[in-house]
Structures are given as structure tokens and as C-alpha cells.
Amino acid sequence: MYSMVMLTLTRDNISQVVPLADILRDHADLFTFNRLALFGEGKNLMLPSPEEFRDFLSEYLEASRGNPIMGLKDNLFNILHHQEGNPLFGGCAGYGCGAAFNFLALLPDGEVHACRKLPSLIGNIAGRRLEEIYNSDRHCVTGPDATSAARAP
Numbered sequence: 001m002y003s004m005v006m007l008t009l010t011r012d013n014i015s016q017v018v019p020l021a022d023i024l025r026d027h028a029d030l031f032t033f034n035r036l037a038l039f040g041e042g043k044n045l046m047l048p049s050p051e052e053f054r055d056f057l058s059e060y061l062e063a064s065r066g067n068p069i070m071g072l073k074d075n076l077f078n079i080l081h082h083q084e085g086n087p088l089f090g091g092c093a094g095y096g097c098g099a100a101f102n103f104l105a106l107l108p109d110g111e112v113h114a115c116r117k118l119p120s121l122i123g124n125i126a127g128r129r130l131e132e133i134y135n136s137d138r139h140c141v142t143g144p145d146a147t148s149a150a151r152a153p
Contacts, residue, residue: 002105006031008037008117013047014056018063021070032071033060037117104134 005028009017021031034052036042048056050064053076060079064070078088105116106125114120123133 003028004031004032006034007118008035008042009033009048009053009056010036011048011052014048014052017056018059021063021067025067025069028069030071031067031069032073033076034117039118042117079140101151107132 004025005020007017007020009012012046017033024031036045036047038045047053057074057077057080058069059069059073061077064072072089075090081088081124099115099120104122105113110124110126111121112123112125112130114122125133
């Protein structure tokens with residue numbers, strides 16, 4: 001089974017990201033991070049300062065050259081690519097978000113969401129198989145109708 005670990009980058013965990021990638025090197029196929037969305041419980045967390053984030057991107061990029069599971073998802077890596085004369089890439093935002101198309105978030109209570117960072121309920125594995133939820137016609141439903149659509153048979 002292909003395994004991917006993604007974390008939400010905060011001021012509190014920024015120093016733990018590269019060491020975690022080293023630990024995961026032989027235990028996951030891909031490791032990436034997303035910047036914190038100040039939504040829901042995330043609004044109570046803190047973002048790294050612009051300087052901390054810039055330094056982190058440099059450290060992460062350098063570490064990724066020696067660790068094959070470290071993915072470059074954040075399109076702000078393009079600033080470093082440009083400075084180094086390397087080709088630019090689309091990143092997550094450059095080619096659009098892959099939520100519900102390339103991945104799903106499965107929560108401990110069985111809820112399946114299109115995005116792990118925002119409320120985007122598309123089903124619950126308590127009553128349906130994950131494959132059935134993913135392949136359903138309703139897997140792109142978000143917003144006020146998501147709850148009723150996700151619970152529909």
C-alpha cells in the first residue's frame with residue numbers, strides 16, 4: 001500500500017519537520033507539508049514568521065536532496081529554484097488542489113473528507129466502503145449540502 005505522510009506546518013512544529021522526514025525515510029513513500037490554514041482549530045495555532053518560513057524552506061530543500069521521500073509541494077519553493085537557476089514547478093497551488101481527486105482524509109470517527117484542512121465531508125466508512133465513497137457521484141459535494149449528500153445511500 002502506498003503511504004504518504006502530510007503535516008500542517010506551524011510555528012510550534014517547524015523545527016521537527018526535517019527530523020521527522022529522516023525517521024520516515026524507510027517507512028513511507030512520500031512526506032510533505034502544507035502551510036497552516038487559519039480555519040477551525042487552526043485559527044488557534046501560530047504561523048511561522050516570514051523569516052522562519054524562508055529559512056525552513058532552504059533547510060527542507062537541502063534535506064530533500066538526500067531523502068527521496070521528501071516531496072516539494074509548496075509553490076514557494078520556486079523562489080529558491082529561481083535563485084538557483086533550476087526549473088520552476090507547479091506546486092500544489094500551481095496545478096490546482098488535488099483534494100478528493102488525488103487523496104482523501106479519513107478521520108478517526110470514520111468521516112471521509114476531501115481535504116484534511118477544511119470541513120469537506122463526503123462520506124463515512126461506518127456505512128460504506130472507502131472505494132464506494134471515493135467513486136460516488138457525490139464525492140465533490142462541499143458546503144451546506146455536504147452532510148446530507150455524504151450520508152445518502
